[in-house]
Every structure is written in structure tokens, then in C-alpha cells.
Amino acid sequence: MTELLSGILNFDKRSISRSISLIENDLHKGLSLLEKIYPYTGKAYTIGITGPPGAGKSTITNSLATLLAKNKYKIGIIAVDPTSPFTGGALLGDRIRMTELSSLENIYIRSMATRGSLGGLSKSVYEASLIIDAAGADFIIVETVGVGQSELDIAETADTTVVVLVPESGDSVQAMKAGLMEIADIFILNKSDREGADAFVTTLKNIISLKPKSEHNWDTPIIKTIATKDIGIDKLTDEIFHHSKYLQESGILEKKRKTHIKRKVCELVAEKLRVYFWDEDKLRYLDSKLEDLLLRKDNPYHLVETLLEIFRNKTHIP
């Protein structure tokens, strides 16, 4: 454990990987490690990169990481690949390029799956960020396909959320309005040499202009990029620094991080309560009542009350 800890603190990639695997496989076993590394965390700045499949998120992530690494920053990348049927995940080519990137000394890359663990995305991603943070990363880039719940999770986790779109995304922009406004700190229009790019920027600007100014004073920028040619990535870096400065000076960063950690504590409590509640007796009782539920001799709402009654009474008996 001490070896793992000192490895992490020295940005040793094998130690980081082993620690993340430890936690992914069994959070409970990794708890003492997490408690040990926690004091070393809090220095990394987290950038969330999200958007629809095929928008070029991986390419953007790679270019951004390369540019930051050239400027002597240490970078951690967490690429969240959903194994879900319709999201597709990153193309093989992107992942190969990522592997090349990971040969750079100050870039650490980790690919994580969403599916399988209950509500697993945000949980493992958070713990993985803590480890990479403790390792001394200046920036942690979390890349995730923006579908369903995951882009909301990422927006709550990241300090700066970058939403990557392409001119073809224009069709559905009307339907996106509310959601986009809520999560995007920076918009990227990637593949901006394609037809319809300018019209799309106009549409986006109109949507941004609808944002109530009262809340805060950040003007969501729209950056045109052609990630495959590295065009626009310097502008993106500038805007991330700009946003980071804005968050810090306005006090919003602290508020954001407090909200995030509060949510994490509530999640951890819920998981503990689940394990605490569902002892063998209650699980057996539930199983014995399923037949009654199907036959409509009992109803789930009444059964839940009964289970809670058992729980309350038991906890009164030392």
C-alpha cells in the first residue's frame, strides 16, 4: 500500500493504473488508499468534454492534451466509453491515437466503461480523478459521449464543461436548447470547414443570447475548430484558462466543488445504507413475498413499509 501510495505521488503510471483498477473492482478495498491520498488532492483542474457520437471528442481531447503537455503541464485523461447499444463509443482509430499519446511522459490515459456497475460512471470516475489528482496532474480531461445521464454527471463533476458539436448537429439544436445552456461553459464547433458551419454558429449565438444574464456573467464562447488539423485548439486552451480564472475570481469554483462533493457524500451514504439495510433476513423476506406481489395479494408500497418496520425495530435491539 505504501509502495502504491508513493508510486501515485510520483506520477508513476503503473501505480496509478493499479490503484484505479483496485477501486473499480472493489471500492471497499480501496477505501484506505483513498483516505490516504485525499490530502494530496484538490490541485487538479477538471475539464469535461462531451458531445454527440462522431463530433470528434477524442480528437479534441488528444490535441488539447498534447498542447497542454507541450506547455509542461501534467495531464490525466479519463475516456469514458459506454458499451451501451446506441452510443457506439470511440472509433478504434481514436483509441490507437490515444495509446500513442500515453507514451508521453506527462500524460496518463485511462479508459473506463460506463455499463455494468450500478450508477458506476460518476462513482468510479470520481475516485479515478482523485488518484490522478493526487499524482500531481494539473489537468484532468474527462471525455464522455453526451447521451442520457452521463453528460449531466460530467457537467456536475467538471470545473469547465466543453460541448463539442458539428455543423450536422444543427437539426436537433432546437430540441437541445435547455440542456445545452445548462451544461456548456464552452461550445466547440468542430469540423467547422463543413457546409452549414456559419449558420450553425448563428443559431448557437441566438440560443446563448436567451440565457438569463442575472445568474452569472460568463459569456459562453463558441470556438470553431478542425481538430484533425489542430486548428482552433490554442483558442480552446485560452478559453479554458479564461473560464478557470472567471470561476475562481467569482467564487463559483468553490461553490461548484462544494456541491459536487456534497453529492458524492450522499451517493456514498446511499450505497452504505443499501448494504446495511439488505441483510440476509430482509432479502429472504423480500424473495418470499414476490409471488404475493405477482398474484396481487400484496402491493409493493405496503411491502416496503413492512420492510422498513422490520428495519426500524431491529435497530432498536442492540
Add this chain to the structure above:
Amino acid sequence: MTELLSGILNFDKRSISRSISLIENDLHKGLSLLEKIYPYTGKAYTIGITGPPGAGKSTITNSLATLLAKNKYKIGIIAVDPTSPFTGGALLGDRIRMTELSSLENIYIRSMATRGSLGGLSKSVYEASLIIDAAGADFIIVETVGVGQSELDIAETADTTVVVLVPESGDSVQAMKAGLMEIADIFILNKSDREGADAFVTTLKNIISLKPKSEHNWDTPIIKTIATKDIGIDKLTDEIFHHSKYLQESGILEKKRKTHIKRKVCELVAEKLRVYFWDEDKLRYLDSKLEDLLLRKDNPYHLVETLLEIFRNKTHIP
């Protein structure tokens, strides 16, 4: 309440709508209604229709419902519209057509949003199905955009899950393999007059052939449809009846429904425990410790243990 109940039992659409709204707004207030209607439920057969945006799910749902309604069946449709940024939701035209459909006496349509309520999709959808079930619907069609978690939820909720694809979906089919196999009881290739349809069917067949035969004996059919012209919908209806018969005779339907209701009870317990745990004292304590967490004077894992300790001790004092 009695009025609402008798309205529901008479398939009175206003009563159904009012009851669903009641539960959506405040599950707690709707509990006694749910307990009252539960004995009348269990007769409806649930069909989940899912697939990527733009595949034509709404059109399929409309045609299927119309065909079933012509055959004197009572139908409930729950259209789950994500307000999430990238999923888009159904096009306006589809919803207008749905409104026309709802003028039919034996079709009830309800649109529900995914976002906003924590894990709200499956919860409200389940309660809405119960109400529609009690109202006497023979079939409940739950239509949801298949992205992220929602299509997994739907596969666990529905008796028969129909996955709608289009020839253009072919590109990502390799990435989808595992997930698709897991959830699809019936595949639809919609817009099957488009280029690439036959090649896509071949690809799908190959994927289906990889399915381990040991598990069960259902051969996942692939149905070619052109939903806008009502082509293939009769075949779909046949296959749904076919699958329903298979599930009943094999005993899988009962197992599926038991698993589903067990999961619902666990969800309800988790929600109750959350409310039970987070009393004012503990919430205040958590808030008072957030600063320490940010300053790394305490860590979230230790804080969780402290909170649980408070919880355990309190429950010992009557």
C-alpha cells in the same frame, strides 16, 4: 379519490391523466391511490420500443397502436421524451400525429420527460403503467430513445423489447453487439427501402447467430418495415404475440416480472432510506463539514462513516 379510482377503472382518460400527474408531482400523495389500484393491475402486456434518434420509433408506435386498436384492444402509450441535450426527442410532427391518435376512444397517450427527477424515468414510468394497467389496457407501449441508461431500464420493464434500427445504423453495429443482444427480443429494420438494408439484415443475422443458444430458445426475428407506409406492422404484431406466447409457456414471463418488481421494491426502499436518513441534523452536519472537505481537513469516506455512526446511535435511542 374514490371518483379518481372509479374513473381509472372505466378507462376515463382524464382520470388516468390526473392520477399520473398526481404521482409525477408527489409520489407520496399518490401512494394510497397506488395501493388501491394495485389489485386491478397485472393484466396489461408491456411492449418497449427503443432505438437511436431518427429511427422512426414514434411512427412505429403509432402504427402499432392503431393496428391493435382496430382489433378492439385497449392501448396505453407512454412516450418518454428526454429533454437531454443530445437525444433530441421526437420530432414535432410525430407528437402531432400522436395527438390525433389520442382522439381514438381506446388509445390513451401520455408523454413523460426523463430529466429532472433523480432516476425518474423508470420510477414514474412504472407507476404510470400501473395506472394504465388498472384502467384495463391490454397493451402498454413504452417508447423511449435508446441512449444511455434508458434503454436498459426499458428492457427490464417491458415484457417484449423491440429495437428499431435503420440501414444507416449499420456503421455502429459492431460497437453495439453486446448491448443489442442483451435487450432486443425483436429487431425492426425501419426505412428498409433505403440503400444498404439487405446488407444490414445480414450483419444483424450474423450477430444474432453469436447468441448462446443455451440460455433460451427464442430466435430474435428481424422485421423489415416502412413505418410511414404502414408496411411490416402486421408482421410486427404477429411477432409480439408470438413472443408473448413464448414467454408465458416457458415461464420466463413470470421470472421477468418477478425480477422487475424486486428491483422496484429495492428502489422504493432506497428512496425511503434516503428521506429517513437525511434529517435536519445530519444535513446541517454535512453542510458544516463541506469546507473541511474542500480544505482537505477531512475526507468524504471518513465523513460518511461519521454520519453512519450518528445514524446508528440515534436509532438506538427510542
